[in-house]
Amino acid sequence: MIPREIVQPLLGWFYENKRDLPWRREPSAYHVWLSEIMLQQTRVEAVKEYYSRFLDALPEIEDLAACPETRLLKLWEGLGYYNRVRNMQKAARTVVEHYGGALPPDYEQLLELPGIGSYTAGAVASIAFGIPRPAVDGNVLRVIARITENEEDILKQSVKTKTERELAEIMPKNAPGDFNQSLMELGALVCIPNGMAKCGACPLAELCLARKHDRVMELPKKAGKKQRRLEKRTVLLIQDGEDFAIRKREKKGLLAGMYEFPNLEGYKSQEEILEYVRELSCQPVRIQTLTQAKHIFSHVEWEMKGYRVLIEPREKRNTDGLLFVNKKETKGKYPIPAAFAAYRKYLEEDI
DNA sequence: AAGTCGGGGGA
């Protein structure tokens, strides 16, 4: 069980130590929602700039609902997990249609919106609306596992469910948002992963069972992660004068809807590359080897070999799924993910 | 319950 005695020390600590974060300035439901979506599996420092830029571009939920997809993905470019922003737009359209443009102040209704799971629903409900619901993220699971000296694998759904149920029991009805944030803030600043915990600065040190038994180092437990698969790819910079070929990725799957340079699975010979370029209705003139590059995703790792292929000027410009974009005009227009950073620079710089 | 989905920063 989680002791109720954690509540007041946590709140007191939070009011003294909470960070001044952009989304804490004007915590409207939209602002809290956006910050929570951006912060999913993403560090605070990485989110700050994106958050401000996003709200400058789309200050209201209606703006988000009406935004073209490419512009939306461009605003998210580099943050990763691009389904987050696609789901958020779907939800925004639902909010405009069914809720008059304002998020519903109700946990169950929030939970029904795409991209909002139990954590985000709890965070928005408690922080924006003062509704007493827990918001259990990785920080909270770690903090609670240590306080209670829980041996179970915190990645198990059952642990999360139990944590939510027990936190709901002790949730202070007058400050649910602050209480949820205090747990997360403690996890982010003091009760840090691995062997880095700063127990000397912890307001819960005296009642923490892991510390009492000197087991903070070994908790929480997490099941082993499986190995990433390696994928070799051949990336092509097909160049017609100052124009480069890009194309849009599939609507589903990895990097859905983002733009990329034409590329092939596996390492291809120069003959195979030229053949492929011809299939795209291009007439290759010269081929040049570029640098190798690697990009690591969560579950797959790309090892890429790049080639620049100069082609004859094309009559029919944008066919065969290719989009020829001018190096000067395309600046900031097409969302091209970081996986292509090593080759993207040819589009952005004079090389 | 397991797999998919990004990217970066720090040890």
Added chain:
DNA sequence: TCCCCAGACTT
């Protein structure tokens, strides 16, 4: 290198 991050969704 590996780990982890204010997770959600699909299978």
